[in-house]
Amino acid sequence: MKLLKLTEDQLRNICTPINLQRAENYVGRFFDCKIQNNIIVGKIKGNHGIYNVTLKIDSDPLEYSCECKTSKEMFCKHAAALGLTYIYTPWVFESDEKIERGNIKTLDELSFYLKTTxxxxxxxxxxxxxxxxxxxxxxxxxxxxxxxxxxxxxxxxxxxxxxxxxxxxxxxxxxxxxxx
Structure with missing residues (x-):
């Protein structure tokens, strides 16, 4: 088991500096967060309701969707915030994958366990x-x-x-x- 790698550099490459800065205000405010294969999903309360946000994190460039108006034109602050939330607090993302402590055999599995416990x-x-x-x-x-x-x-x-x-x-x- 392995957490998919996502870095701030990947977010900087697709997001405007101002949206990335605004995204920091939304880190930790997502709910119903999940990891589904190579896609992270979360919901966040925005200015015009609750937005469903997804980020495909093994694509280059990153693929995303958000229900906010800005996301139709550019990588929005909500998508960036979902990525930052995953980077800083991956344990908030529910996953169907679990690993028992006694079954840890690799460093990737140890990392997965640490980040999800x-x-x-x-x-x-x-x-x-x-x-x-x-x-x-x-x-x-x-x-x-x-x-x-x-x-x-x-x-x-x-x-x-x-x-x-x-x-x-x-x-x-x-x-x-x-x-x-």
Whole structure:
């Protein structure tokens, strides 16, 4: 399993700078997000109702559709925002593809698992094994307040640079079955 690659450069190549800048205001505001093969789909409330937005991310140039008026003329801010949402918070996109942690055999599968699993889920599993957030905090050198802020932002689909490394530590602890 592998998440399809999408980069900000791909979006910059098709989107005007002003639309890409405006798109940043819409990141994290999509709902009903899905990955369907090579297409990402999401809905967003725009100025004139709810827009259905799609982005085919394995095409060059990127193929898109949006129900807003601007999209008929150019790559709109909603399509760019859907792409940015996928880049920054891929876990908000539902996928029929799932991978069990015990079946991870490649780095691509590990990346897929990390991007599609919430940190809160892993921390809850640690708690069940008797490893609290305070112990995790001491182990990784990240304050309890920082972890709490990361978890709170994750609920709002915001991404922190520390999220994936913390997830990796959680996975390591869960897999090693340490004595508490």
């Amino acid at each position: 919430k940190l809160k889920t892993l921390i809850d599993e640690l708690r069940k094994k008797g490893v609290g957030v305070a112990k995790l905090s001491d182990l990784i050198g990240v304050s309890l307040q920082q972890i709490a802020a990361i978890l709170k932002d994750e609920e709002k689909d915001k991404y922190h640079v520390l999220t994936d490394p913390i997830k990796l530590v959680c996975l390591y602890i869960l897999e090693k079955d340490f004595e508490v």
